[in-house]
Amino acid sequence: MQDVAAEDRQASEALKRDTRWARFRLVVVVALVLVPAVAVLIAGPDGESGAASMDLRVLSVKEHYPQALAVAREWRTDAILNGARLPFRPAEDLGDLGLSYYFRSPGPPAKWLTVRVRERETGLVVETEDGELFPGQPLGDPVDPLHLALDSPEALSIILQNGGARFLAKHNNPFWPIGLHLEYRRTFYSEGPLVWAVSFADRVSLESETIRIDAHTGELVE
Numbered sequence: 001m002q003d004v005a006a007e008d009r010q011a012s013e014a015l016k017r018d019t020r021w022a023r024f025r026l027v028v029v030v031a032l033v034l035v036p037a038v039a040v041l042i043a044g045p046d047g048e049s050g051a052a053s054m055d056l057r058v059l060s061v062k063e064h065y066p067q068a069l070a071v072a073r074e075w076r077t078d079a080i081l082n083g084a085r086l087p088f089r090p091a092e093d094l095g096d097l098g099l100s101y102y103f104r105s106p107g108p109p110a111k112w113l114t115v116r117v118r119e120r121e122t123g124l125v126v127e128t129e130d131g132e133l134f135p136g137q138p139l140g141d142p143v144d145p146l147h148l149a150l151d152s153p154e155a156l157s158i159i160l161q162n163g164g165a166r167f168l169a170k171h172n173n174p175f176w177p178i179g180l181h182l183e184y185r186r187t188f189y190s191e192g193p194l195v196w197a198v199s200f201a202d203r204v205s206l207e208s209e210t211i212r213i214d215a216h217t218g219e220l221v222e
Contacts, residue, residue, distance in 0.1 A: 140190020
């Protein structure tokens, strides 16, 4: 566990360094008719209260992937997906939803691209940000959400049933939105099993819990 924590810290530091090269631009605004379907979840094992019956909103990682991939391939034809992050909120929280796809390109130079899809009242907004990868950072194998058995709503439901709902029911001040991550277990090196992961945290007590499930089978990893 210490090695994994060290890798996570190293990955975080690398991402901070990466942003020195980052540049931001607006790509496209999609018409209102393409406003995404938002998943509404009622999750949690029997016997849990509070968050167990909480309606949660999260976007579909599969639905928006083809559009994000098209944007990435226009950026660089050799772009591959490395992971994704999908914030989720309670249904009564009317804040905007979005998701981020993380792409990489071997180059040279090796670069990263983040494609963000955000919902707005007028439709979807797609934004990008890119920069150079940290020197020596492995690219890893490409991730294809369309080949996964679990879409983001199903993955979130399983995570809630494996302790997430219990954490939300126990803590009155959780951070919102919370991010659902599609990533490799050894994130910096893009190695290990591909997982869906959520890190829950309470703003007052600072208690936290991370739950990971296998992205292909839904089995609990940690």
